Amino acid sequence: MKRIFLFVLVICTSMIVNSASIDYLMNNSAAYLGNPSQAGIISVDGAFYNPAGLTQLEDGTYININGLFSGVEESMNLSDKKFDAKDYPMAPSFNLVYKKDKSAFYLNTSVIAGGPHLNFKSGVAGLELAAQAFNKLDPLAGTVRALDAELKNGDFEGENRYYQGIIGGTYQLNRVLSVSLGGKYVYSVRKLEGDAEYSFYKGNPIGASINGNELHIKSKREADGFGGVLGLNIRVNENLNIGMKYDTPVKLTFDTNATEDKKMYIGALGKNLGISDFYPTYKDGYSGRRDLPGVLSLGISGKVNRFTLMAGYNRYFNKAANIDNVDYDDGNEVNFGLMYDINEKFTWTAGVNFADTGAKKSSYNDVEFSLNSQFYGTGVIYKHDEKNEFTFSVSYIHYDSENGEDENFLAGTKLEKSKVTYKKGIIGMGIGYTYKF
Incomplete structure (x- = not known):
């Protein structure tokens, strides 16, 4: 057994340590925050991580409830300016498992x-980069009649949430092998609301051609869809134990x-400019x-x-997916x-x-920058008796700070995103409770 386990460790560590997809969240339970290596474990949380292993539980009905609490900070640093936001979200999850003899059903x-x-x-x-780009178009830059466009005030809010429901069943083929099949429904919403106010010199020829100095948008994107979940447990x-799952x-x-x-x-360009010109998917x-x-998940x-x-190990097949027509590499994830x-x-x-994540620098922008990360977690599981179990966990996620990549703007100018340093940081806490009937 030790040889097999060490062999799998060698395979995992020999891979390039990549991870997570652009949108997916794997922190589906309090147990994950205390130990993110869940794909090979037999537990009630396996309704999400390893559904094919549920037939290894004792017969009974299990209810598992989780509350995941986070402190999140995201920021964009541009020269001496810092644009940042903080939030303290809570994400719940719920698992229901019924196991009898060789079969199990889960939600x-x-x-x-x-x-x-x-x-x-x-x-x-x-x-702010847009103002700098307009200044580069100004033939009077550096003179007393320079445009001197500047972002004076801004207020931006954004939120992305994807809600999922999974229902499926598991069957024990023999002493060693069990398989699972499930279906899932996903409802997703992406919101953006923003205001921006610019200042500029009206005595400049470009400034004189500009009508208005404020921008506003309130946008909501919605979608839903269906998928399947296949599992194998050895x-x-x-x-x-070895668990495998494919979403x-x-x-x-x-x-x-x-x-x-x-x-x-902008009269000089003959163009109306709005916030949606920067974020066209919110138009x-x-x-x-x-x-x-x-997503392919393997665990031991x-x-x-x-x-x-x-x-x-988790593999996210981003290349095969259409993700707002942005070119991503596949994401990978290794955990221990x-x-x-x-x-x-x-x-x-x-x-x-x-x-x-497989995200390239060219994909970084104000509403999305999927940075590579390192996750550290620890926790305690307290089994009060045969029916009641509690999980407490804490975690910290360190994200690699990265600069963006310049992109074309108007009239041959560029948004110099290479000057922007994108950063994130998350501290998490999880509380979970499982009851067996």
Whole structure:
């Protein structure tokens, strides 16, 4: 058993340590925050992580409820300006499992993808870059009649949430193998509301041609879709388990409803300019695909005395998905964890996860920057008795700060996103409760 476990560890560590997809969230339970290596574990949380392993539970009906609390900060730094937002979201999840003899049936509801509600009270970097781009068009730049366009005030709010429901069944084929099949429904909403106010010199020829100095948008994108979940569990022996799961892609066609009652008319360019020109997917009437990609999860757990050691790998097939027509590489994820049985009632857990979303620098903008990350978690499982179990966990996610990539703007100018440093940081806490009937 030890040889098999070490072999899988070698395979995992030999891969490039990438991770997570663009939208997907794997933190589906309090147990995950204490140990992100869940794909090879037998537990009620397996309704999401390893549904094929549910037939290894004792006969009975299980209810599992989780509350995941986070402190989130995202920021964009441009020269001496910092555009930042903080939020303290809570994401619930619920698992229901019924196991009898060789069969098990399960239900999972959760927030499967997206992020927190963020309010950038001083605006966002992209609109400041737009002012800089207009100044580069100014033939009188550096003179007393320079345009000197500047973002004076901004207030941006955004939120992405994808809600998921899964229902499925598991069957034990023999002593070693069990399989699972499930279906899922996803409803998703992406919101953006923003205001921006510019200042500029009206005595400049470009400034004289501008009518208006404020922008406003309130936009909502909605989509829903269906997918499937396939699972396989290999119970090698009582101490060694291997879990596999494949989530099929979910086709999501987002339709946008927006109001944009304030724009600026740039006479020198013969163009109305609004916030949706920077974020075209939030333009009223826009319809386009932003799919959830297929995900392959592999995990192994091995028990050695009081220790249970875990390793896992997730592959996100971003290249095969249409994600707002943006070119992403596939994402990958490698994680390791351990559980230590302190006594019959308490178990200590810990784990790490290394992630690369597959997002390229060219994809970074004010409403999305999917940064690579390193996840660290620990927690305690308290088994009060045969019917009641509690999970407490904490985690910290460190994100690699990255600069963006310049992109074309108007009249051959560029938005110099290479000057913008994108940053994130998250502290999480999870509370879970499982009751067995």
